[in-house]
Amino acid sequence: MKNDSISTVGNVSLKGALGVRLDAMIANHVAATDVDYITAPFMEKTETRRWWQTEFWGKWMHSAVPYMEYMGNRERGTGNGSGKRGTGNGALAASVARGVERMLSSQEPCGYIGNYPDELRCGEGWDVWGMKYTMMGLMHYYDYSTRQESAGTAIPGAPSAAAALDACRRLCDYLIAELGPNGRRGIALWQTGNWCGMASSSVLEPVVWLFRRTGEAKYLDFASYIVEGLTVPEEGPRLVDLALNGISVADRNGYGNKAESDNAYVMKHNRWKAYEMMSCYQGMIEYAEAKKEQLKNENEGLSQVACRMSQGKGLDDLLNAAIMTAEDIAKEEVNLAGGCATSEAWFHGASKQHIQYTRLQETCVTTTWMRLCEKLLDITGNPIWADRLEQTFYNAYLGAMKSDGAEFAGYTPLNGSRWHGQHHCFMHTDCCTANGPRGFLAFLRKFFIADGDTATLNFYASALAHAELADGRTVAFDIYSLYPRANKARLVCHTEGDFTLRLRIPSTCTAATVTLNGTAIDGARPGEYFAIKRTWALGDIVEAEFTMPVIAHVVGNHAAFTRGPVLLARDSRFADGDLSEPFHPRSFTEGQNCDELFSSIRPPSDDIWMCFTATLPLGSHDANPDGALPSSATFCDYASAGNTWRRTDYYRTFFPIELGPTDK
Template identity: 35%
Template sequence: MKHVITIMLYLSAQFICAQTAVEQTVHDKLSPAVSAKINRYVGEKFNASYENRILAQDVHTLVHPFTVRDEYRCWQSEFWGKWFTSAVLAYRYNPTPILADKLKEAVEELITTQTPDGYIGNYAPESRLGAWDIWGRKYCLLGLIAYYDLTKDPVALEAAAKQADCLIRELAEKNVKIVRMGNHRGMAASSVLEPICQLYVRTGDKKYLDFAEEIVREWETPDGPQLISKADIPVGKRFPKPERNNWYGWEQGQKAYEMMSCYEGLLELYRLTGKEDYKKAAGQTWQSIMDTELNIAGSGSAMEAWFSGKGLQTTPIEHYQETCVTVTWLKFNQQLLRLTGEAKYADAIEQTFYNALLGSMRPDGSDWAKYTPLYGQRLKGSEQCGMGLNCCNASGPRGLFSIPLTAVMTAEKGIYINFYMDGSYELMTPAKRTVTLLQKTDYPLSGQIDIQLNLQKEEKMDISLRIPSWSEKSTVTVNGSLVENVVPGEYIILSRTWKNNDKISIEFEMRGKIHTMYTNPTYTAITRGPIVLARDERLKGAALEAILTPVTNENKYIDLTLNDHSDAGIWMVFGAKFIPESYAEYGAEPVETELCDYASAGNAIAAYPFFKVWMPQLYDPRK
């Protein structure tokens, strides 16, 4: 019987959508692809994480704390849900019997720990609701609901409902506000809003919608994080900075990961209610993060909190760019992209994915860095809570596997191509026919992408191509005919009757761009397309500590020459000309120095090479 269930799961997973009991007020503009198969470098990263992190995880280790239930302050209970939701995304990308068995085992083993009152967690009875207890319950809910969506197993949904009922009942019986529970002005605990909204959609039980609205009401009380009323305040300045010894306590209202998790839940509630204030607050917060926190690699935070860090990114920063923050920023953008179909969210995802996210993953996919600086080393994170892994090991693949089925998505009038990755994508057309879209490209190594449509029958629809904001000059052709009005930072909508084997060709401008931070001293960094480039002590050229000024051409770009460095396990290496510091009056001649992609910089299996993104420039008192 187990074998039969596994095969059914294996065959059907890619075609299952969430079974809903209520109609949402607001529908997403974009829906995931039916399936995807991605090749080349990015495909190898998916495969590495699948084999060496997802399948390698011992399920019993994750479930064990739920059988002990003696905790009072730690967060062991989040690891099951983080790994499990990662594994469900991985399974949707690559459904195999071995992962189906692992998912089934993980759910069944977790459900056996549920107490008669519905509790699934690792906290002692007298410590329930405190510290990270509700946070851990949230991750259990997310995992159980994800499994229900995948399999339609009613036992998983029933267990999730009992878990939610237990939480609602305990809060009422103890007459406490959820925003006073746990850490970070209640953001950790009240981020349970996301699965509570999901549970309402799948059960139709209005008590979950009522609870969701109560959570948001409590946000706006003096005790709450005021995530709506303070949405127009920069995320790093919403509350006074807590004392050093209470940095991770209740007073910390700038905790980045938890804050964005709450906004993910608020967007789920917006879909249910249509209340524009919810969407507006999420959008304002997104813009604040972009304007005041996000660094050149597409992430941020220090000591896991927002700190107005955008302008400080050239300095060495303690506990910089936590991977959990990177993943949640990416997921927040995925929510907004699905909801709105706006190109700026896809641009942000691409920046984060190729740089901060891939940079936090070890080359073989087995491990994820806890913090990833822009200068220094990518060091291994320590394990947490006696679990043999840490939060970022468990969370990293959640960001990674959110990409495949959102690279190409469907909309009411056709197809959106968000990300350019060599592979095949199966989708449904507006007429409900299957279409396979093939991308042939080595992007972002080059800017050339060739797309072919395999259609069952010719059909009139839109195909929307994202034109990245960094590509100032882009060329698009359809069956050899040039497309006009291609605008950076927007989708170009190709509306026509499409036929089998129609072809689209795209060429993006992949020039080396100089970015300058006018601090003291001034710093420069270099990007090429979506890729941040970095110096690495393994590469040829001047010493890492040398002061180098980029040599620019007549158009103020830096010329980059692709060099082969595959033997060092580095994805991209470019040679470029720089003027070194000189003590001679007439200056120095240019020297060639190599740079590599940020994700590869300092990222090695057996060593921790030093690297840097931002390069200090000589101070010139004449300027």
């Protein structure tokens, strides 16, 4: 039972503006990471404060391995249908191998890999969390080196795939012995670490991965034990019953746990920590899938009803709880930038997005939400999850990435300035910069996918995209698109034969037209997939055009504007007036089409991706003849706003609407 999809990236080579940004991020961030620096804590073992220095290496591996494949695909001009995988960038491959070598050398005879002294291990703080990322890193290496070894391209002297998997096994065995059922530490895993045990319990995801790679039942049993901790104890996270009862993520404190607060930050016993909660649901989905596969194998020959009777119902509850929670997050928490959480906690943020909340949309939350959307697209096939991934990608995600890709902001406000991330645990990195590159992967992995005899294009950008059909054929399209700056995409077919191409029609457009070799095909509807089934010829051209008007959004007497998936912002760099100027009373209503007020213009500088000029009812004192006239203002995409990372550059997305005497 093997599944190496976690460590692969799909076969897409991005070009254009996105391709430039991705290449820069890989070069200046992923490949530039000093592996000795991030593995030093494992060798030095100096931790006394129960911090999280041990998450950085695993997070880095989680992106380094797939980006090696991405670069390998690019170097070869992308896939040739031979099934061979690229060897990736040599320097990065050497760093990866060196890091694994150092990690393996740091493993203690008991199996532990980490930097806590024995008396502090497996308890308060981030020790189990660190083990989670170490296991993830080791399994990324296992998948990668397995592919390299079978292709005969392994680096001479690099640790073997078997050695990495063995180290991961021994680490997990250590964790089971310490915190598993009847473990040496005498407490349950969910009782360790922060936030009702959600931080520690998110180790569930790599425990399921380990089961998939080893097939050893004890790891699936351990996963079952973790799921029990996440769902059963009254004081625990209770990820199933609260979700199935429709309790919104921000309202889940209490119900047996001790809700605490410390001014503006989330405390240990609370259930509202966004990143950790979503990570646990991600693990629960992986667990339910693995367990269902196992039941299916065991029950082969039994009727469907009999299968369902044997635990299937409980697994459906896990999946439904994850889906319902994600739908709740999308409705209650996600803002127009596709970001969420204040101070890393749920707070019914969607209805409060016009108000200034502190530490908004942590990049860890952004990337974890993107990973969850990716997973939900997998298990539901519903394109709404691609829409949500896209919204977050073009706004909160790209907005958090520094222009040169070298680092990620920790938090990005909807109104404010952007700034460097933090320095965590006395190190020159932080959780968000370490997590940042993982977000782009969610976009790349779902860009162009195949299932059976159908290839699906989920996103639009200039790219050369390949996907492999079930019968082994590779289909390829060369795509030209400035989307979402422009509203068109043109695909040229590079594959002959019978297959179906599906295009995701974004839910943020109001209409779409699709043509094949210049002839319109009816039936494309926003929010759905549009399928073209035919015998394709080389050079067939599909063109899609989306109607994407600028739309007003009104929240709490403030207005903001989107165009397609992109949130618009004013930026002080345009020097065109006070950004806090209000709109005249009742200027805008929710959902209003404002297309006639906005015109797309050429950006004034290369660091701004999209630019619009708008004629708007701006300013107070509308009795003043000058003030009563519409004013013009310049807008750019949210991700470009404030991207100089200078405090003097201020941007704003929500603008006050003046009230009249009967308004509330």
